[in-house]
Structures are given as C-alpha cells and as structure tokens.
Amino acid sequence: MTDIKRTRLFYHLKKWIEKAVMDYRMIEKGDRVLVGVSGGADSLALLDLLNSPMVFVPEFHLVAVHIDLGFEEDSAGYDRLDRFLKEGGYDCVLERTEIGPLSHSAYNKKNPCFLCSRLRRKRLFEIAQEKGCNRIALAHHQDDIIETLLINMFYGREISTMMPDQPIFGGTKHIIRPLAYIREELVKKYSREREFPILESACPTGPVSRRRYIKDLLNQLERDNKDIRANIFKAMGHVKMDYLPGLPASRRPVSGRMEMVVNDCGLDR
Incomplete structure (x- = not known):
C-alpha cells in the first residue's frame, strides 16, 4: 500500500480528531482503547488515524476488534x-x-436492526473487559450524529443523539467517538486515498x-441549503430549554430518566 498518509487531508483529519479528543477528554494517559472495526471505510479510517502519532493526546494502547456478522457474502472480506490488521502490526481480535x-x-x-446492534455491542463490551480496555472507540x-438526532425525533419522539463521550457501566468504561467533528465525505475520501481493504x-x-x-432527505435539503447539516450540528449546542414546551406537569416522570436505544442500522461503523 502506498504511504500517502501525510497529505493535507491527513493533517486536517488529525487536527479535528485531536480537538474532539481534547474537548471531551476522551482519552487519558495509559488508556486501553478498543476500536470497533466493522471493515467499512469509517472504522478503518478511525483505526489508521488513531494509530498515527498524536501531538496533544497522551500515549494509549489500541486494540482492533472485528465482529463478523456471519453473512456468507462477507467470508472473503x-x-x-x-491479513490487513496482522500485517499492520495491530493488537487485534477477529x-x-x-x-x-x-x-x-x-x-x-x-x-432485525435492534437485535443485531444489541448483540454486537454486548460482544464488544465483553471483549473490552477481557482485553482490559476502558475506552471503546466507534467510528461515528x-x-x-446529525442523522441520529432526526431519527430519534421522527421515530422515537425524543430529542437525543449519540454522545461524543458516553460513560457506561457506572463510568468504568466509556464509548468514545473521535470522528464527531468530521464530515462523512472527508472520512470516505481519506479511506480512498489510503486504499483500505473495504468490506x-x-x-x-x-x-x-x-x-x-x-x-437521502438531508441530501435533498442540502441542494437548497448547503449549510443544512452544519446548522443542525451547531443547533445541538444552542438548545434553549426555556423555549421548548416539554411534558405537561401531569405527565412528567416522578423519578429517573427515560432513555431509548436507537433502533436502526449503522450503529457500529
């Protein structure tokens, strides 16, 4: 594979990954980070970028994990x-x-999507425990993040989305999303430059x-407003609770916090 990592795009993506990691304190010194590798362009790009030298992020250990879903068409991939992970010298589990x-x-x-996502996540958490990983990096x-907000609004009747850093199991582990600031088209472009063996x-x-x-809906809206995705993403940081109706007092839960699991494909990139 031709080494073309140090291009302008490489430095651009590295800058925004490190900014996301530092903004949300995703990685601390000595962390063991499990990277979920589906074999798609997004997860391979994340693995490659995290495996390259960091300027502001402290030293950590990477473990690449691929959960094959068992479709016959995927066997060659x-x-x-x-081969790609082993030739790259990665500590890996397939x-x-x-x-x-x-x-x-x-x-x-x-x-099918709910059960598939649940079983994949369960196995990732088990492997993270077995390998001593306290961070689970997903390539969202x-x-x-923008699409999940709209999915939850349209189908789940709530305003929520993926968190860049999500503590789980009482804070003993964290799901992190270092690509949170980066647009999909740039991730795909980087994967093409690196000629990854995409599954x-x-x-x-x-x-x-x-x-x-x-x-597809966002792509259609973007034809009239090229900033539609950027505006939605920025809006999540400018929530005016005083101007949202919320639940009437008679329907508010007495205690606890209601959460939903996103019922859709594409959760592990």
Whole structure:
C-alpha cells in the first residue's frame, strides 16, 4: 500500500480528531482503547488515524476488534481484513458469529436492526473487559450524529443523539467517538486515498433502513441549503430549554430518566 498518509487531508483529519479528543477528554494517559472495526471505510479510517502519532493526546494502547456478522457474502472480506490488521502490526481480535442471520431470522424479522446492534455491542463490551480496555472507540462521524438526532425525533419522539463521550457501566468504561467533528465525505475520501481493504456490507436491511431515508432527505435539503447539516450540528449546542414546551406537569416522570436505544442500522461503523 502506498504511504500517502501525510497529505493535507491527513493533517486536517488529525487536527479535528485531536480537538474532539481534547474537548471531551476522551482519552487519558495509559488508556486501553478498543476500536470497533466493522471493515467499512469509517472504522478503518478511525483505526489508521488513531494509530498515527498524536501531538496533544497522551500515549494509549489500541486494540482492533472485528465482529463478523456471519453473512456468507462477507467470508472473503474477513480474510482480507485479517491479513490487513496482522500485517499492520495491530493488537487485534477477529471473531466469527451468527449475529446477522439470527437477527434476520423469521422469529425476529420485524426488528432485525435492534437485535443485531444489541448483540454486537454486548460482544464488544465483553471483549473490552477481557482485553482490559476502558475506552471503546466507534467510528461515528458528524453525519451519523446529525442523522441520529432526526431519527430519534421522527421515530422515537425524543430529542437525543449519540454522545461524543458516553460513560457506561457506572463510568468504568466509556464509548468514545473521535470522528464527531468530521464530515462523512472527508472520512470516505481519506479511506480512498489510503486504499483500505473495504468490506462491503452484506446486510439485507441496510439499503432500506431509516438511516438511509434520513440521509437521502438531508441530501435533498442540502441542494437548497448547503449549510443544512452544519446548522443542525451547531443547533445541538444552542438548545434553549426555556423555549421548548416539554411534558405537561401531569405527565412528567416522578423519578429517573427515560432513555431509548436507537433502533436502526449503522450503529457500529
């Protein structure tokens, strides 16, 4: 593979990754960071960028983890990814599963994405525990965060999205998203420059998912307003609670906080 990492795009992405990491204190010195590697362009770009020298981020250890979903069409890609990670000298775990066929089986056909995402996350958390990792890095970029906000509003009836740094298990582990400030098109462009061995998803639900619908809707809106995505992302940092109706007093929960799990494809990039 031609080493073209140190291009203008490389330095641009590194700058925004380090800014996100520092803004949200995603990584501390000595952390063990599990990177979820689906084999798609986003996750391979994240792994590659995190594996290159950092200027402002303290030293940490990377563990690359790939959970194969078990679709037959992915078998050749699994072997290519295995070679790529081992030739790159990564500390890595690759595991074959039957999560995909199980999630799309007859008894679960109404909601395959929810079960698939839940089982993948569960296994990632288990491997993180086994490998002593306290950070789990996922390759969700700015577009994913924007799309999830709209998915939750349109279908979940709440205003929420992915967090750049999300503590879990009482704060003993964190899900981090170092690509939170970076647009999808730049991540894809970097992956093309680096000529990564991309695994094309064999999931039958992907082309008709809610996320695909939202992405197409945003693309359509962007034709009239090129800043539509940037405006939505910035709006999440300018929430005026005094100008949101909220629940009437008679319907407010007595205690606790209601949360939803995003029921959609594309959660592990």
